[in-house]
Amino acid sequence: MxxxxxxxxxxxxxxxxxxxxxxxxxxxxxxxxxxxGLNGKTATSAAVESRLVDQQRLVTVEFVTYQSSGLQGDFTPSVRRLQVRPGEMHQVDFTVSNPGSDARVLRAIPSVSPGLAAGYLRKTECFCFQEQPIAARAEAVMPMRFYVDQALPADIEVFTLSYTLYDISEQAAAGS
Structure with missing residues (x-):
């Protein structure tokens, strides 16, 4: 025993x-x-600091969007590729539609590839910072303002910023 x-x-x-x-x-x-710097997680906020624009360098930022399974509607960036100079502020608008008969609460999760570039992407405004309510049969334009830090390693000439959109309506209702 x-x-x-x-x-x-x-x-x-x-x-x-x-x-x-x-x-x-x-x-x-x-x-x-x-x-x-793995997993391409981006910071949730970025302070606007005095910065100089690097006129000698161009970096290509690609924008990709995904939707979780079962989520209806469209989720698209206003541009698929953008050439930026490090230090230069840019805005890209993302459009989302809700063709359903119920209002939804959405959450976008960002990722950057290669993951090292995530540490040099400075978002000053982003729909990914908070939940996004969208009415039934509606469309919303969600802005993302950013710049690329001048300290981005020279060998990174192109990086991809992707967002995956999730319907968190049930969790948001439970938290209310």
């Missing part, structure tokens, strides 16, 4: 340790991504 109790205690401790590891995994992943 004592041997059975030892095994039960060990299994219980193992289950607690696995739960603790799983609980700690998300913040550890965020720290890992911040340190390494």
């Amino acid at each position: 004592a041997h059975g109790n030892k095994i039960a205690v060990r299994l219980g401790l193992l289950a607690v340790a696995m739960f603790g590891f799983g609980f700690a995994l998300v913040p550890l992943y965020d720290v890992f991504c911040d340190i390494t």
Whole structure:
């Protein structure tokens, strides 16, 4: 009987340790991504700072949009590619439509490829910073203002900013 109790205690401790590891995994992943620049996560805000425009350099920024499965309507950028000079402010508008008969709450998750470029993309305004409500049978134009930091490594001449749009209406209603 004592041997059975030892095994039960060990299994219980193992289950607690696995739960603790799983609980700690998300913040550890965020720290890992911040340190390494992997996963292309962009900062959630950017301070507007005095900056000079690099007139000698052009960087191509590509814009790609995706929608989660089951989400109806269109989600498109006003341009697919834009050549920018580091330090120069730009705005790209993204249009989203909701052809359904119910209002929706949407959330856009950004990603940058290559991931290293994410650390040099400075967004001063972005629809991805907050939830986006959209009425039934409506269309909305959502702006994103940004500049590319002059410190972007010279070997990065092209990078892609992609957004995946999710319907979070149920979560938003539950949080109200």
